[in-house]
Amino acid sequence: MFAKYLEKVAGDIFGQENVEAKVDGSNYMVTLVIWFKEINIENSAEQQHLIRDLFVRVRFNLLGNKVCNLSGIDINRATYTEKELSESYMFSHSNASSRSNSFAGGLCFGDTQLKQFIMNMMKDNAVISVYPLLSALNEYFRWESLEGTPYKRIDSVINGRSSLGSRARKPLVSQISLNRLIVECENIEYSYTNNHVRYENKTKNRIRLTNKCIEEIDGKLTSAFPAACFYRNNGVSYSNINSMTEYYKEGQEVIVFKGEIIKRKIIKDEANQPQGLRIHCEILDEVVNGLEERIYNKILTKKLEENYG
Known part of the structure; x- marks a missing residue:
């Protein structure tokens, strides 16, 4: 029941084709997966960078058939440019590395309303806050807060x-x-x-x-x-690119989304x-x-x- 509600709310924000909710009875958990196939992240220095195939998992604990609270939020990506790999860049406000092939938490939400949503939803019943949480996440992944001291900067990928x-x-x-x-x-x-x-x-x-x-x-x-x-x-110095793609596990499974196996892919940088x-x-x-x-x-x-x- 809650999984269907999650998909409906998330679908209204991100598009039904980009969301999937699953119930894991053995772990008493519902997991919402959001797929950002392409998303532009910007900052106050008027820089922007295109992030591809970003997967966000929002996990909720279950108590019987009822939602108890928010369990956590983690991310992974399926597609990286060669430069993103060289700079170990997954997302600006995550301490995770592009060189890993697993979902990782460690997201920094700063002193924001989103952080308050998350803290409250981890303590209390999360149902009533689902829409504002997902709406805030939709904005969160589009903005690099230079004032908030990001773990990684898109400037490192650009320059x-x-x-x-x-x-x-x-x-x-x-x-x-x-x-x-x-x-x-x-x-x-x-x-x-x-x-x-x-x-x-x-x-x-x-x-x-x-x-x-x-x-x-x-x-x-x-x-x-x-x-x-x-x-x-x-x-990039292309002399070593073959060994780099092999070392960073190109072709390895990242996630199964709506029955489709999504694999890790490394692409060349755009000539910009x-x-x-x-x-x-x-x-x-x-x-x-x-x-x-x-x-x-x-x-x-x-x-x-x-x-x-």
């Missing part, structure tokens, strides 16, 4: 910010002359306090490197750290990357740190000359 690790970036930068790296520094701003030089945050985005410099960085990075295939945001090469953000951090040190040394030298020259 390729997978961590390189210090064993790659520090030796790399030390091999390259900063004099040849920096080509254009527009309106650089920095502060000097307590014998420390610090660039203003916005400065980092104003540093531009030539393609030749970035190609040199790419070459050194590849030789120093071959496993870092995703070191810049103009796409920015024109030109862009240095990895962690490499850029090291470049900025090097510039700060150079400026500090110049200031220190100037002070010594003024005092003792």
Whole structure:
């Protein structure tokens, strides 16, 4: 009875073809599955990213034939782009990884009305709150709250910010002359306090490197750290893609939805990357740190000359 009610309410919100409710008598549970075949997630930085084949399970405990309370909400995905795999991205407000093939909870709801719905429904009879809960979930999966500090950011998928690790970036930068790296520094701003030089945050985005410099960085990075295939945001290094798809269990069953076996799939990224090469953000951090040190040394030298020259 409750399963049919769930399907009716969820179908009105998500479409009947995208929902299924099942009763598990052995576990005294009703599970509603919602299939977002394609959903755009956006944030306040005006970025957006298309998420494919997101499955959301909303589970309710049963007491006899009556609903007792909300048991939990977890998610999984069937389709990933190569870049989502490289960035370990499943959904912004989940600590789950795209490299796993199982349903996972760990969703962060922040200090929101949705969180209150969930907390109340876990304590009390959940029937009366089903519609507002599902309506709120429909909005939740479409928005990345940058102010709420997401576990993962769509920016990492858009701009390729997978961590390189210090064993790659520090030796790399030390091999390259900063004099040849920096080509254009527009309106650089920095502060000097307590014998420390610090660039203003916005400065980092104003540093531009030539393609030749970035190609040199790419070459050194590849030789120093071959496993870092995703070191810049103009796409994936396809040299290792076959082993990657095999390692991340492409073709493995994710869920059975309305009798259909949904399997894990990995697809190529769309050709929507920015024109030109862009240095990895962690490499850029090291470049900025090097510039700060150079400026500090110049200031220190100037002070010594003024005092003792």
